[in-house]
Amino acid sequence: MIPNEEKDEExxxxxxxxxxxxxxxxxxxxxxxxxxxxxxxxxxxxDYSENIDTTGLDVDAVSSASIAEGPGIRDRSNLLxxxxxxxxxxxxxxxxxxxxxxxxxxxxxxxxxxxADKNENIQFTFTEALPDLTDVDTIYFGSAIWWYxxxxxxxxxxxxxxxxxxxxxxxxxxxxxxxxxVLETLAxxxxxxxxxxxxxxxxxxxxxxxxxxxxxxxxxxxL
Ligand SMILES: Cc1cc2nc3c(=O)[nH]c(=O)nc-3n(C[C@H](O)[C@H](O)[C@H](O)COP(=O)(O)O)c2cc1C
Numbered sequence: 030m031i032p033n034e035e036k037d038e039e040x041x042x043x044x045x046x047x048x049x050x051x052x053x054x055x056x057x058x059x060x061x062x063x064x065x066x067x068x069x070x071x072x073x074x075x076d077y078s079e080n081i082d083t084t085g086l087d088v089d090a091v092s093s094a095s096i097a098e099g100p101g102i103r104d105r106s107n108l109l110x111x112x113x114x115x116x117x118x119x120x121x122x123x124x125x126x127x128x129x130x131x132x133x134x135x136x137x138x139x140x141x142x143x144x145a146d147k148n149e150n151i152q153f154t155f156t157e158a159l160p161d162l163t164d165v166d167t168i169y170f171g172s173a174i175w176w177y178x179x180x181x182x183x184x185x186x187x188x189x190x191x192x193x194x195x196x197x198x199x200x201x202x203x204x205x206x207x208x209x210x211v212l213e214t215l216a217x218x219x220x221x222x223x224x225x226x227x228x229x230x231x232x233x234x235x236x237x238x239x240x241x242x243x244x245x246x247x248x249x250x251x252l
Contacts, residue, residue: 068166070121075172075183078106079125081134107202107232107239108171114243115169115200118252128182129154146181153182159190167196174203174229178210187214193221198250200243202232226250 116123130153133139145151162168172183179187197219199211207229215224228246230239 069164070119070167070169071124071160071162071165072112072115072119072121072169072171073124073126073160073186074108074112074170075126075180075186076106076108076112077132077173077180078109080128080131080182082131083134086134104236106173107230107234107236108173110236110239111200111202111230111243112171114240114247115171115252118247119169121167121169124160126182126186127156129156143180144176147176147178147184150184151181153185155182155185159186162190162192162195165195167198168192169198169200171200173232174201174206174208174211177206179214184214184218187218190219192219194223196223196225198225199227201227201229202239203229204232 112123115121132143146153170183172180175181178184197215199208199215201208201211208227211229212224212227215222228243230242230246232239234242
């Protein structure tokens with residue numbers, strides 16, 4: 030016979046052990062969920078107006094590079110408007126891509142070269158190291174459409190990173206073409222990436238209209 034006091038002590042120790050085991054089980058099952066929700070999101074983009082040769086240009090000419098060619102009056106690149114909106118909605122860190130081999134500021138002076146860059150698979154040098162994507166699980170990537178698809182510096186980005194298992198949303202601006210070739214290039218260069226959404230918005234409109242359109246689209250995907 031165990032005396033009552035000893036029995037109580039044994040029961041309470043047993044209860045403590047069971048509680049500890051339960052807590053351990055709960056913690057272990059919760060960990061993968063926490064790891065998933067802790068994943069970082071990044072907004073990465075390449076914008077022409079930020080990658081032009083500014084030698085001898087004034088600031089206005091820089092902010093309107095290529096934009097001057099369009100029929101609508103835009104204060105700044107519509108892509109940058111989209112980047113700002115996405116940042117407001119998601120709070121994600123923004124990573125602009127800049128290349129050493131900047132483009133000529135006028136469309137006519139760079140359009141042929143931009144095509145040759147793609148045809149010849151030219152390799153650009155980024156001015157900064159590409160972001161560390163180890164802890165990143167979602168990437169929002171933005172660019173204009175050049176020659177039916179990604180500008181070559183963007184192709185280079187996707188050639189040099191590994192987005193396996195990550196989620197990608199691609200947003201672009203266009204003057205008629207959409208994301209068909211972009212999606213083909215992604216399937217080829219990053220076959221194990223989950224492209225969970227994509228949108229291409231016309232650049233031939235003002236910043237406000239672009240913001241409205243992109244905003245509605247973000248609503249539609251729950252962002
Ligand atoms: C080199 C170059 C090639 C382009 N090729 C295409 C194209 O194939 N399809 C298209 O819809 N837009 C094309 N565009 C237009 C861009 O998509 C447009 O410049 C971009 O949407 C930004 O517009 P904005 O500079 O007028 O604001 C091209 C622009 C450049 C600079």
